[in-house]
Amino acid sequence: MNSSDLHKHERNFPSYKEGFSPDVEAGLLRLKGRIEAKAVPQPSVRRLFRPSVLSAAAAVLLLFTVGTLLLVGNGKTTVENFTDEPFAYTLPDGTEVLLQQGSELTFGADYNETDRLIALEGQAYFEVVKDASRPFLVNTSETELRVTGTAFNLRISDEEELEVEVSEGEVELHQHGKVYPVPANYRGLAFPGKSCVVKAAKDLNRHAWRTGILRFEGVSLADVITTVSNNYGLSVSYPQGCDFPVSGTFSSENPISVLQTIAELGQCSLEARDEIMGDYAIVGLCE
Amino acid sequence: MVYIIHLLLINAENSTLPASMSISKHETDQELFTRLRLGEAAALDELFRRYYADLCRVAMRFVNNEQEAEDIIQELFVSIWEKRASQRKDLSAIGSYLRRAARNRSLNYLRDRKRIPVDDGEVPTTIAALDKADDLLEQSELRGRIDAAIDALPERCRLVFVMSKIEEMSHKEIAGALDISPKTVENQMTRAYRFLREWLVILLLIILQNDW
Incomplete structure (x- = not known):
């Protein structure tokens, strides 16, 4: 073939990959799904006002407008979501929390010193920053949840029922000296007086309030x-x-x-x- | 509890993608873009229908994987929707704006996954040496064979060729995007041509044979 033959066939080059024709309507449906999923408030989108720079009156106002009150006493910080929608909060180590309405998160002044201990009443979704040297811990009277870096949904009821559903990575439940690993797409359930149970949870239904x-x-x-x-x-x-x-x-x-x-x-x-x-x-x- | 229920009822009413007035197929891209900036989901749908397949093909030329190509373009449309309020008002050529965005996203995608080649790679010299020899020989149409021949180029050579000949990017743009010198771009183009010329001979022979 000489170069003029090549030029003749060069006309075909712009059709490279033209044979690929994605299903547009199916693509549009998928796009809507993606947009809906992202419309859920993302952690770190909103910034929390610091009460320390606000007067008491402003703090009261804050309670009714923003609705999430940050209580600082005994060196402990409590974030309670009084608002009518999930509240995004970033912990000092960068771990992102999406706190369900009516739920409460507490952590001490020593958070992130040797470990990252928090307490939760209600339900929240966590994206924990990876740090193997400072485990992220959640305790109930009998069970401890131990995490190094992962994403999961956690619910702790008034009766101390602890339910964790992992969407990424792996967490561990520690109870009476026994360790129950809970990998991604599994759910761990702990109830006082009972052994932990770990079950498959491929549908991640516990994340539904968020997704x-x-x-x-x-x-x-x-x-x-x-x-x-x-x-x-x-x-x-x-x-x-x-x-x-x-x-x-x-x-x-x-x-x-x-x-x-x-x-x-x-x-x-x-x-x-x-x-x-x-x-x-x-x-x-x-x- | 009060709040939970209320919130959910409110959310159910204010769906994230509000329904809107009808959008005609005759509206210009600019008109669509204006309506998109005002938050009309139907304008996004129409833009998507107009450009999705084309843009997926742009991404496909870079990443050479249908699933990944669609994902990249999906994310492009998600970002257009999320940043609708801050889109430029005076955008004139929507099509070329979108194609440029698709190219940039595809290149970023390759870069993030360390899939931009760092060396020239070997040009296959025999059919047996081709990774995709079967692909190449199975194609019944000339177009498919030419695709397969381009795919058989070493990756850096293929990217340079695709960016220059098909995506019509300048040598300077290509050099910047792949972090190579303009001289290397030229060398790769020469290599691509030499290879394709040789392979096109074989391809045409096979086709002639099949046609008889």
Whole structure:
């Protein structure tokens, strides 16, 4: 071939990879999913005002406007989320926390000196900065959660039920001298007086309050109700003996509409007992 | 508890992507961009439909992987949506702006994954030495064969060739993007041509054979 032949075929060069035709409508759906997922408040987006530079009156105002109050006493810092949406907070070591509404996070002045000990009441999502020399610790009376650097959802109830669901890396639950590793896509559950349980959690449903996505594959009604109520801080009753398998993916920031759909699966309906208290009931024949 | 429920109800109403008035297919890119800056999700949809496939092909030329190419362009559109308020008002050529963004993102993607080659690599001299020999021979169309021949170039050579001939970037731009000298860009172009010329002979022979 001489160079003029090559020039003739050069016309074909600009069609390089033109054969690749992605599915545009499927791509658009995926894009919406990505945008929705990112619309969840990201840690470190908002900055917390420091009460030390504010007058008492301003602090009160802060309580009602920002709603998250930082209490400093005994060298301890408590962040309580009074607002009506998840609150992003960055700990002194750069660890990012997304605190659910009504939840409370406490840490001492010595946080990040030899270790990184925090206490949690309620639910939060953590992205812990990697630092093997200073473990990140959360204690209940019997169980200790130990982390070096990873991302997970943690819920600690008033009854000291501790539930951690790991989305990245691995955490450890320490209880009575025993270690229970909880890797990514697993869930660890600790309850006073009981041994820790570690289960697969590929759907990461415990993150739903943050991601808006719940996935069930043939899960019993009882388990679905527990998942939704714990996650969003609701109390939901259902007729005794009522059980049917639930399958499906729910993408909604509104757990009430999810509960409605689930109730309808079993020919039931959802009734609000007390919306203010988050008290709901599934009623009906349950067939 | 009060707050949780209220928040959720409010969120359900204010969906992140508000529905909006209809967007016509005849609106110019500029009109779409103005509506996008005002936060109209439908304008994003229309821009996406107009440019997604094209931009994915741009990214594909760089990363040579369909999944990765789509991911890069997905992230580009996410960022356009998130930064909609700060987009320039006077953007005239939306298409070339988007293509440039796709090129930059693809190059950054390769750089972050240390996939920008640091040496020239060996040019395969026999069919057996080709990594993608099977790909090359399985292609039934000329276009597919030419794609496979370009893919058979050593990676640095392929990137330089693609950036220059297909993406029409200047030698200076290419040198800057790949952190090499303009002289190296020229050398790689010469190599690419020599290789493609030799391979095109073989390719054409195979095609002629098949056609008979």
